[in-house]
Each structure stands twice: as C-alpha cells, then as structure tokens.
Amino acid sequence: MSQTTLNITAIAIFSITMMSIVGPMAGLSPAIPALIAAVMLCAATVDRFGWEGRGGTLLIDWFAQFSPDHRMRVIHHEAGHFLIAHLMDIPVTGYTLSAWEALRQGRQGRGGVEFDTQEVETYLRQGALPAEILERYNAVWMAGVAAEQMVYGDAQGGSDDRQIVRQLWRQLKQPTEAETRIRWGALKAKTLLEANRPAYDALVSAMDNKDSLDHCIDLISTAQGK
Secondary structure, three states: OOHHHHHHHHHHHHHHHHHHHHHHHHOOOOHHHHHHHHHHHHHHHHHHHHOOOHHHHHHHHHHHOOOHHHHHHHHHHHHHHHHHHHHOOOOEEEEEOOHHHHHHOOOOOOOEEEEOOHHHHHHHHHOOOOHHHHHHHHHHHOHHHHHHHHHHOOOOOOHHHHHHHHHHHHHOOOHHHHHHHHHHHHHHHHHHHHHOHHHHHHHHHHHHOOOOHHHHHHHHHHHOOO
16 A cells, blocks of 8 residues: 555544544534545545556645645655766656646656666566666665755655565565665665755756756756766
C-alpha cells in the first residue's frame, strides 16, 4: 500500500469516527456515516485497482496546493532528482510539480522529474545490471530524499522512490541489498548536491518559476561555469 493510500485511509477513518461521535448530537442518522464509509471504500477500491492510486494522489495534491511550505518542499525534492540526473548524464525529459500538472500534460505519473530509464530497463530485461549503471540510477532515485535532508534536516517525501529501489533489487533477486543501497544512494546524492549547491539553488528558483526544461538545464551549466 502506498503512502498516499495510507494518508487517504487515515483521513477517511478520522472523518467517519468524528461523524459517528458528533452525528447523534447533531441529530444525524447513524446510517449516514455507514453510507459515507461504503462510498469511500468503493471509491478507494476503484482508484487503487482502476487508476493505480492516481485519484488519491490528485486529491492529496489538491489539499496540498493550499500550503506554500509544502509546495517549496516538493520543489526542493524534485530539484534534487533533476540535478543529480543531469550530473549523472541521465537525460531529464520533463518535470511537473504535482499530479494535476502531470494530468494536464497528458502524463500518467504522479508528477515529478522524468528521466530516461531505457538504459537500465534494457539491462534488466537481459537479467544483469552493471554496478556502475546501478549506482548512477540509485543516486538519482534517492536524490529527492537527500535534497530534503540537506535543506530541511529531514525527508517527508521519497516513499515511492524507495519502493522503486526495493523493486529493482527484487527483480535482481537480491532483495536484502535494497536498504543498504537506499542509504548509499542518499549519501552519494547528498554529497553531490552539497558540492553543487549554487547549481541546485538556481534550479530550485527556476522550477519555482516553472521555467522550461531547456532553461533549467542551461542554468545548471551556467552555475557550474560551463
């Protein structure tokens, strides 16, 4: 179960519990919380298995848009992915800052930085993945967590990123390696982010302004003196 699904479930349980407590005092029928619970469970089931959880993500994003602090944390997280992918010579193909933006652009994901994964997918189909390539992508996947830790001292996002790494190691039939690689990837990414802080800060500002992909890449090169 994804973190988004857990969040929605917690909200639903809290809401139904409060209605069950307050409802009788307000003269509401006990059937109302039960009906709402049934509707929410049906909607959650359809979203989970029909939309792969995207509906819940859209709902969470809708609430989150009212928090400037949350938006800036998302930008710092995604800028980490963007910069490390660029430094690792992995082409960045686009970015969005919310599931709503991704939906408007016709993307199927939950929002975020998109980069070319054809190289790693090709090796996975062959059943082997060179260590050098694995290390590069591992650092990119954990760069969002590393960026949050660098800027805020902790990481609230990144559950999906960790799950990608875990799934990768399951495909490689070495699931016990996942947690070690997650820690290593975050450390490697944080070291690179700190060493390229001017480029990172410039990228955060550009993404905050929703600048084009090409402009963001040019800013990184300028900050690096290229």
